[in-house]
Amino acid sequence: LQYNPNSKLLGLPHSSEDVTMNISQINKLTQDLVAETNANFTPQPHAESTAMIKKMFENGLKQTQQQKLADALKSINLAIEMAQRKRTTWEAFAVQLQELQFMLKNRVDLCLVQGRFMDALQDLDFLQNTGLNSSDVFIRKTDALIKLKQYEQARAECERGLSLDPTNVKLKALLIENTRRLAEYNG
Template sequence: MSLEISYDSKTKKLLLPKDAEIISPEVKNDIDQLNSLTHEIIANGSDVPPVPTPENFNKDMSKMIRKLYETGVQAFKSGKFEDSAKQFSIGIEMISRRHKFESFQGTLQELSLFLMSRADANLKAKQYLKAFNDADMLIGMMMNTPENFLRRGVSNYFLGNYEAARADYQRGLSFDENNERLQTELNIVLDKILEENGDYL
C-alpha cells in the first residue's frame, strides 16, 4: 500500500495522511526523523552544518545541564531521591534537545552521567522498574562498565527476577572480578535462588 506524501512550504515539513502511523509506522518514523534533521539544518543558518567538535559544542546549554546535575546530586545527598530523579530527568530532556549536529561524544558523556545518576536515585526511591530501564540503556551504551550491570542486577533482584539478577552480577564480574559489591550481591541472589527452589532455609 502506498502513502501520499506532501510538502508544506510554510512549516517546511513533509506531511503524511493522518492514518499513516497505523498503515506504516516505519515510514511515519522515517518522515519524522527527516523533518527533525531538516528543521535543524534550517535553524543552523548554513547549507552545511559545521563539523562537530568540542569547540562548537553549545557551552550555554552545557552550563544549564551541569547546573541541573548539581541540583540533582544535592537532592540525592539530602535524601530527596524522587526530587533528585526529577532533576536528572529534566537534564536528560535538555540533552535530547541538543542540535543533532553537535558532537555526539560530548552528548553521550552527558547522557551516560545523567542516566547513571537517575538510576541510582530511582534505586534509592524504590522505583525499580525505572532504575532497570536506565541501567538497561546504559548497558547498551557502555557494555564494559561493571557498575551498570550492578545497577540492573539490583533492579532485577527487587523486581523478583533473581536469575536475571544473577546473570547481571556474573557479567559485571567478568569485567571486574574483584568488585566486592558485585560479589556480595551475587552471593545474596544465589542464596535467594536456593531458597526459592527449596534447597536452602
C-alpha cells in the same frame, strides 16, 4: 513523497514504520536547521545549552547532598529533559552520549535509593545498550533485578559481570545472595 511548503515537512502516507521513522528524522533535522539562527554553526555543542543543563544538574547534585532526594531526582530529570530538547541533531554525538550517560548514572543511584527499581533497571538497560559495561552497572542491575524478584535474570547479569571482571567482590557477594534467594524461590 509529498512536501508541504508552509510547514516545510515531508510526508509519505501508508509507509512502513521504518520509512516513517526515517522521514521523521529528516523532518526533525530540517526543523532544527530552519530554526538555527547562527549561520556558521559547527558540531561543537552549544555553550549556553551546556551551561543550562549543567546548572540544572548541579542543582540536583546539591539537593542530593542535602538529602532532598525526591527534589534531586526531579531536577536531574529536568536536566535530562533539557538535554533531550535543547540539543540539536548535529551537535557532536559523543558529547551528547557522555552527557546523557553521566546524568543517567546519577539518576540510577537516586532511583535505587528511593526504591524505584524498575526505573533504575530501565536506565541501566539503556546504559548497557549504549555500550557502558562497567562492573558497577552490573552490580546495580543485579541489585535491581533481585529487588524485582527476577532472580534468573539477576543471576545471568551477575555472572556476566563476573565474566568481565572475575575478581569483583561485590558481584561475588551478590551472586551468593541471589543463589540463596533463588533456592528459596524454587522451594
